[in-house]
Amino acid sequence: MRRILATAGLLAGLLLAGLTAPTAEAAPTWNLRFEDYFNIPVAKGRFTDCDHSHDTPKAYCGGLTGSVRADWWAYPAGWPDTATQRHYPVGGYYDPATTLWISGGQLHIRLWRGASGSVHSATVVPxxxxxxxxxxxxxxxxxxxxxxxxKSAHLLWPVTNGGCSEIDFPELEWTKTIAAFAHPSNCGQQMGVDTGKRWTDWHTSVIEWTRGRVSFILDGRTVGTSTDHVPNTAASWDIQNESALNGDRAALNSSAQMDIEYVKGWSWS
Structure with a gap:
């Protein structure tokens, strides 16, 4: 089962657990590996045929072309989202063809539910x-x-070790506030922080992950740092958006949308 995440109902008991204020230390050295400002338009309906070599750098969506195909992969159509895996009353299935497009220098992610059936969810992976x-x-x-x-759970998903070793930021339902979570490698209690900020404002979110330390930064301010059981296994960056996990149910004939201006990724040395 993929991407099994904490529910919002657990948040209150986890806030600030294992999180500390940042301390002075030498700045890490970051090496830029990837950036995309979404300057190449991609029409809705082109994120198709994505079930190729999934979860590896060889993955691709056959409906894409050029650098977008080289740079991006999406969860294939028909994969169940977390709510569906948990058998919640309203869950979703990934459907990149109807939920993803690029225009006006932004990646648009529109989740929706029709007159019947499930939510149409979307996840993209650089x-x-x-x-x-x-x-x-x-x-x-x-x-x-x-x-x-x-909701969203933009996460670092471990290549091994199942649902342990997971890092999530930003996460939680779009009508609530933005939170961050770190899941230790030993599958123990997760650590989390609620930023108190709303999803509907423009934000710049950053995860900084080094040996023995993970920090969450929102709009230039460090909102939480964990040094307790920080994951140490390789992970992939999955920009995941799906059905709510806090008991809320998407209404029939409803939709919600996230817009992303850019993404950047660095390695650490």
Whole structure:
């Protein structure tokens, strides 16, 4: 089962657990590996045929061309999202063809539910950032249309070790506030922080992950740092958006949208 994440109902008991204020130390050295400002338009309906070599740098979507095909992969159509895997009353299935497009210098992610059936979810993955241990992960985004029943978990998903060793930021439902989580490699209690900020404003979020330390930065301010059981296994950066996990249910004939201006990724040395 993929991408099994914490529910919002657990958040209150986890806030600030294992998180510390940052301390003075030598700045890490970051090496830029990937950046995309979404200057190449891609029409809706082109993120198709994505079930090739999934979860590896050789993955691709056959409906894409050129540098976009070389740079990006999406979860294939029909994969269940976390709510569906958990058998929640309203869950979703990934459907990149109807949820993803690029225009006006932005990647648009529109999740939706029709007159019946499941949510149509979306996750994109920058292939250059697959299977990397440690790094810096930055994106600028906002939720331009928030509706009950939709959420994000932009996460570092471990190549091995199942759901342990996971790092999530930004996460939680789009009608709530933005949170961050770190899951230790030993599958123990996760650590989390609620930033108190709303999804509907423009934000720049950063995960900085080095040996024994993970920091969460929002709009230039460090909102949490963990040094307790920090993951040490290679992970891929999955920009995941799906059905709510806090009990909210997306209404029939509803939709919600996130827009991303850029993403950047660095390795650590």
């Amino acid at each position: 292939k250059a950032m697959m299977g990397q241990r440690y790094g810096r992960y930055e994106e600028r985004w906002r939720v331009s249309k928030a509706e009950v029943g939709y």
